[in-house]
Structures are given as C-alpha cells and as structure tokens.
Amino acid sequence: MSDLRKMARLVESGMRVALPVDYAGVSMAMTRPLIERGAGNLDLVCVPTGGLQVDMLVGAGLVRSVETSAMSLGEAGGAPRFNQAIKDGAIVIRDATCPAIHAGLLAAQKGSPFVPMRGLIGTDVLKNRSDWKVIDNPFEETADPIVLIPAIKPDVAIFHVPLADRHGNVWIGRRRELAAMAYASAMTLVTAERIVDDSLLADETTAAGTLPALYVTQVAEAKHGARPYGLWGEYPADTQELLRYAREARTAEGFSAYMQTSAEAA
C-alpha cells in the first residue's frame, strides 16, 4: 500500500477536516486516496476558502458540511459540484468570513473556548450562524456588542509543503496558516515535494519557518503534490487543467468521467 493510501486510512467517517486555501499548499495528492478510502459524512473547514479539492470531495459524496468564507476555482470560475450540492440542499453550508475561521483556529490553538471578533454585526453571515454568539464587551461601560467565535478543533488537517525531514518536521515558510491548522487539529497529515535527511530545526534559516514534528502525525513524499494547484516557490498553477475540470464537472456524469480519466493518466 502506498504511503498516501496509508495516511488516508487515518481519516474516518464523520471527522472534521481542515484544508488550506488554494495558494497555501493544498495536498491534491491526498484527494484520490481520500476518495478511495471512502470515509464519508466529513465536515470540511476551509482555511479560509475552498476550491478544487473540496469540490472533488463533495462530488464524490463524502461531505456532510462545508464551513468556508468562499468556494471557487479562481480564474476557472465557480466550484461546479459544490454549487450543485448547494442548489440540491445535499450539503450543509456554514458561510463564514476569513478572519472568523482564523479566530476559531486561534482559540483552539490557545486552548480557549472562543475568541472575540469585531465586524459581523448586522450581516446575514452572523444571522445564519447559531454557533456564534454576541455578547456585550465586559470591559466597556457603555454598550459594545461583540461576536464570539467558538474554537474550531478539527480532527485532522491535511496540507502539502515543499520540504520535510526524516524526523517529521515540515517547512511551511511564511504560510503560517498551515501552522495554525496543525496547532488546532488533533492530527496533521502532510505531503511534501521532498523529504531530506538533515533536521530542518538544525539550521536557523529553516527553523523559523518550520512546523515541528510535535504537531505532525505523518508525512509522505508526493512530487508535484499540489497540482493542478501551484506551490509557493516551486511551480505555478495549471490553469488549463482547472478550466478543464470546471468544464467537465458541470454534470455528475462529467465529474465521474473526469475522475476516471485523470486517475488513469496518473
């Protein structure tokens, strides 16, 4: 069994899964193993927005709910399977706003039950989130309503990075949201372009941008593991491929055909 398939077996039905924004390091390499694994009823948390990977998991019928600030394929337009599922009422959507997702992860990172956040009051985003609460700022004498965002504690975070070492340390550079996801999650599964022998923590230049193995459950090598998304400092996104998916996945049949042919090509 491949390392990726072994990692996918750690994901179980009903888990809350944190996935990164399209430019931060999406582990597209894990998408197919996750679909093959078939653990369903997943509650996805997009940090802070979702795209191709989320659309594929929705298309494969593995998703119960999506918490996100936005869903799209970027230049390739709307996310077809997600949009259809919304229209059909097949999944629960928890519309958020980017800093609320960051706030929820921060609360979990600190072991706090919630983090207060400005904005939101008077929006339909807040109105549709019964899990968010408005309180009166206890430090202010006059009325000052403020929203509390509860901790987001995913069961698993999954992402892709350029570099990892044999000790399980992974280099995330300036993509600090990947660290936030790992801090908040019970388990973190990482794919990496390269796995080196020397510890990333041994060199001060790489140590500061390294997420230590303390927060990492498993690492597997996956060359070009973010494709067709790009990976910072490594390769650009393959917009043509995203456009092809956007065209073909307009229907459920087209989606299945796409997944079939690209599986054979892989």
Added chain:
Amino acid sequence: MSPALPREILICTIARLLDGVRHVAVGASSPIPAAGAMLLRALKESAGAAPVKISILGSVEHNFFTNGSAELFDCAGQGRIDAFFLGGGQIDGHGNVNLVGVGDYPRSSVRWPGSFGAAYLYFVVPRVILFREEHTPRVFVDKVDFISAPGTSEPGVYRTGGPKALLTSKGLFSFDKEKAGFRLESVHPGHDLAEIQEATGFGFDHDAKPSQTPTPSPEVLSLLRGRVLDELSETYPEFAAQMRQTLTEREPVAS
C-alpha cells in the same frame, strides 16, 4: 499621446480616490484597483511625497505579509490598512454588499464564491471603495438577497470603516453615511445621467447636470502606460498585455 481609454479613466479615478492613504490592500483578481494603487504610488514618488504601501493578495512582489492569510485581517483590525476594494454580485442603495448568492439562502439559485473577508473588512477599513465595472439593474439592486457586509451599522456598533465611494464603468458615486445612500458625483465620458438611472436599481442623489469624470493629463497617462503597466504585469500579465494591445490598436474613448 492618444486619449484615455475607459479603463484608464477608471484607474486614474481610483488613484484619486486613494489620495492620502499610507497602506492600501487589494484583493486577488482585481487588476484595475491594483493599477490605481500603483499609479498613486508612482505619482507620490515622483512628487517626493510620503510613500504609499500596497499589499496585493496573490502577488509575491507586492506583498509584505509573512504571517499567513490571517495577517491582512490583523493589520486591518488595528487600523493599519487605510483602503480596500470590494466588489459584489449585488450592491444596494444602502451600501449593503452581497457576495453569497441570489434567491433564498442557503439554497441559492445562483451561488457566488462567498463573503471572503468582507464581513470584517467593511467594518474596520476606513476607506472602502466599491468597484464593479458591470453597471446593470441586476447588480445594483433595491435590496440585496444576502447581506455579506452592511453599508451602515446601528449606533453603538464598533465601526471604524465603511464605504466611501462606488465606481462603475458608467460613473462615480460617493456614499453618505448619515443618509445611508449614494450620490452620483460624476459621469464618465460617453455616458449620461438618464442611462445611469436606467441601469441602477436604486435611487440616488445627483445634480441636475452631473459633472463629467475628469480625464487624466498626458503626464499621468504616460506614467500609467509606462511604469504602472510594467509593474502590473508581474501580478496580472494577461490584463497588462491586453491593455497594451488595446492601446496599440488605439481605441480612444468618445469624448
């Protein structure tokens, strides 16, 4: 020098709206706002004025952030971002913005990407410029189907930011916080008041004869067509190339 193209007038108008900012943030896929910010930066630099910082999301060259995607919001929450741009699938006459979809939420008949950071940034960025090129009644509606971000807030709600202006392909509006409504400030060359009223699904204040949006001077245009387009092509290569091609074909605006 050939006369300004409609998009060049938009870019120069944005630079004017941004005058005085220290730090402006531009979202992904926003070449015209980015060009406006870059033009302002170039103008300030040639005038020897205080520098303008620009953070373009999705750009490597024009982005200072090293703390992940949360940093923009942390910056904004502290008042470190003076201006930002918002679009919107629907925008109504009270400045409410809908980025989520059309019809009964959550089963929207048309679903757009989502609110992104708008439900926060609209509250804490002092100068939010609403920018939407498409000026039609389906965009500028009487009432939005979903409030991603409200134009105004009740007294007592913490709010240091909000809409300052609305710029479309047809005209420029200012936003009056007290009246919670828009006022047409100027009409772009080639358009008129009647056409704008026809294309806008909400009422707005205006002069009997609104003025025309100023066209840029040759000096500003040459800065825009030179340095700014060069800078823009790093983040928006296709947009910059397309503008250069249009300029070569010389399609001047009817004025």
